[in-house]
Amino acid sequence: MIRFENVTKVYPGNISVLRDVNLRIEPGEFVSFVGPSGAGKSTLLKLIYAEEVPTSGEVFFGDRAISSIKRRLLPYYRRNFGTVFQDFKLLSQRTVFENIAYALEIAGKTTAEIHEEVPQILDIVGLAEKSNTYPRQLSGGEQQRVSLARALIHRPSVLIADEPAGNLDPLSAQEIFRLLTEINNMGTTVLVATHNKSIVDGLKRRVVTIGNGTVVRDEREGKYVV
Ligand code: ADP
Secondary structure (H helix, E strand, O other): OEEEEEEEEEEOOOEEEEEEEEEEEOOOOEEEEEOOOOOOHHHHHHHHOOOOOOOEEEEEEOOEEHHHOOHHHHHHHHOOEEEEEOOOOOOOOOOHHHHHHHHHHHOOOOHHHHHHHHHHHHHHOOOHHHOOOOHHHOOHHHHHHHHHHHHHOOOOOEEEEEOOOOOOOHHHHHHHHHHHHHHHHOOOEEEEEOOOHHHHHOOOOEEEEEEOOEEEEEEEOOEEOO
16 A cells, blocks of 8 residues: 655755665554654655655555655645644634534535534544533543544545654553554554554554664564564
């Protein structure tokens, strides 16, 4: 589904981040990218949703080279992805319901559709009861669950989570990762970047370690592939 072929990324200022990365991700996989801060995990994810372009090499989505997608078509390409970040990026003046509805309004959905779809997605993240609450009235873990719901509202084929538990206490972090595996079990491909190796080791899913700009370890259920 996603393939890196000899991907190198150098940022302006000669900051070399990824060197000759080769990687294959199959549909429906749950892949955690781990490694120290600055290792290049975010960059790797950004190359997938076309927020950054490789300096050399190519990233493929299906059989399409991402760099060949015309700029005006990138918004369509990005609809394949839902994204979640360390800071929840919620609108503070809007309720939980409105935060999620907003994404549907922009997409031109009718009020009836919005009132059908938002509760369904809130149910998945376990926040049906918090629909009329404002973000500031929620715990960090709950706020992140709202942002997960928002990321899922367009039913993306791939969910990308960049340090989704970076601002959370250990219990809330566990809860977010549990939800991510549940979402994966429903068929969504899940790609996570985190520096928290112990939490992803407990998931029994694929763990790719990034170090020195490359894949230093690729483990599935405790077995090394690289
Ligand atoms: P990680 O997600 O593993 O913490 P990143 O991919 O965010 O790593 O960053 C890798 C390196 O690239 C860091 O040294 C960071 O400072 C640098 N970097 C990230 N984005 C840019 C940018 N837009 N311009 C220059 N350097 C960048």
